[in-house]
Amino acid sequence: MSPNQATDWSTWLDAEIDSIKSSDRWRSPRAFDANGPTGILNGQTVVSFASNDYLGLTSHSAVKAAARDAIDRWGSGSGASRLVVGSRPIHHELETHLASWRGTESAVLFPTGFAANLGLLATLGARGVVVHSDELNHASIIDGCRMARANGAEIVTYPHLDLETLAVHLESHSDARQVVVTDSVFSMDGDVAPIAQLAELCARYSALLVLDEAHAVLEPTPPPQLGGTTIVQVGTLSKTLGALGGFVAGPAAVIDLLVNRARTYIFTTAPSPADSAAALAAIGVLESTEGAALRERLRSSVDRVRLGHPSPIIPIVLGDESAALRASQELLECGLLVPAIRPPTVPVGSSRLRVALSAAHTDEQITALLDALSTLETDGGR
Numbered sequence: 001m002s003p004n005q006a007t008d009w010s011t012w013l014d015a016e017i018d019s020i021k022s023s024d025r026w027r028s029p030r031a032f033d034a035n036g037p038t039g040i041l042n043g044q045t046v047v048s049f050a051s052n053d054y055l056g057l058t059s060h061s062a063v064k065a066a067a068r069d070a071i072d073r074w075g076s077g078s079g080a081s082r083l084v085v086g087s088r089p090i091h092h093e094l095e096t097h098l099a100s101w102r103g104t105e106s107a108v109l110f111p112t113g114f115a116a117n118l119g120l121l122a123t124l125g126a127r128g129v130v131v132h133s134d135e136l137n138h139a140s141i142i143d144g145c146r147m148a149r150a151n152g153a154e155i156v157t158y159p160h161l162d163l164e165t166l167a168v169h170l171e172s173h174s175d176a177r178q179v180v181v182t183d184s185v186f187s188m189d190g191d192v193a194p195i196a197q198l199a200e201l202c203a204r205y206s207a208l209l210v211l212d213e214a215h216a217v218l219e220p221t222p223p224p225q226l227g228g229t230t231i232v233q234v235g236t237l238s239k240t241l242g243a244l245g246g247f248v249a250g251p252a253a254v255i256d257l258l259v260n261r262a263r264t265y266i267f268t269t270a271p272s273p274a275d276s277a278a279a280l281a282a283i284g285v286l287e288s289t290e291g292a293a294l295r296e297r298l299r300s301s302v303d304r305v306r307l308g309h310p311s312p313i314i315p316i317v318l319g320d321e322s323a324a325l326r327a328s329q330e331l332l333e334c335g336l337l338v339p340a341i342r343p344p345t346v347p348v349g350s351s352r353l354r355v356a357l358s359a360a361h362t363d364e365q366i367t368a369l370l371d372a373l374s375t376l377e378t379d380g381g382r
């Protein structure tokens with residue numbers, strides 16, 4: 001029997017792969033053997049400026065020890081979802097600490113930050129709800145909005161940081177229950193949302209404000225209520241906290257509803273005890289004088305690369321995809337791993353290098369980065 005083009009999987013798979021390859025967008029993960037920013041890539045020692053381990057806590061002795069102790073006590077996995085198998089004490093302990101760290105009534109864990117956004121937005125999004133989303137929000141917010149739409153909510157996207165347009169949209173849906181959702185720090189641009197102004201706008205329409213705090217390491221924690229607006233925070237254990245997992249922190253009623261409705265909480269295995277314990281230990285470091293010193297160090301490294309930039313994510317926009325790839329390759333030849341970010345992750349024509357700084361970078365490593373970047377710039381900003 002000759003293959004039928006419409007039903008044959010291998011024809012379809014080959015065509016999909018070809019279309020990615022022919023547009024020069026084929027990607028695959030590289031093997032990078034590292035603990036902290038420095039590691040071995042293709043036999044070469046390389047310093048990474050790609051990780052979101054902003055304070056270097058993945059390699060912190062107290063964080064690693066907490067993960068090891070948790071494995072010894074509870075084993076490596078948690079076995080099933082929490083509503084089925086029950087929580088380990090470490091899950092509740094971490095949730096209690098997350099709530100007090102974020103200044104909220106309550107918090108709940110998810111397997112990842114991605115799952116937290118899906119679970120929250122699909123739960124809030126229902127018929128009669130309008131969700132307003134910044135156009136540059138993270139993919140997990142976009143997919144959460146898609147799930148909210150499938151549940152009957154209306155999704156309205158506003159241009160990046162354009163509060164005037166957002167105000168018009170909120171006004172034109174003033175008879176609906178409304179949500180505004182935004183990254184606090186945008187993951188590919190490293191710019192920040194104006195939280196006080198957003199909260200003020202939300203207050204006028206009794207809208208909930210959902211802040212994705214995934215990359216918020218240098219900013220102050222948002223209050224639970226601002227100018228009369230209730231703020232719900234989404235966070236991750238996987239970046240600053242050096243582990244793996246996600247959470248939502250906010251009013252107890254929101255958290256209790258998530259436990260009962262969020263499919264990415266109910267129908268998935270609970271986070272591992274080791275990750276939960278590592279994140280708990282990381283919060284301990286963050287809240288100590290050592291944590292303050294690490295943030296201070298990160299702040300001064302950011303200032304060395306771009307004075308006054310609000311976050312450790314520093315984009316160097318080159319426009320052309322091939323220019324970004326070429327620049328990334330040139331930096332790699334100097335022993336610096338700085339990823340090229342291209343469509344579909346960023347809009348066409350805005351391909352860039354994305355520099356992610358960490359308190360774990362040494363002064364010499366930052367100097368090497370600055371030297372290499374200045375060479376790129378003298379080459380005509382390629």
Ligand SMILES: Cc1ncc(COP(=O)(O)O)c(C=O)c1O
Nearest residue numbers: 112113114138183187214236238
């Ligand atoms: C803004 C933002 N939200 C959510 C996530 C997802 O978090 P996680 O990596 O824990 O799934 C990410 C990261 O990848 C992110 O950049």
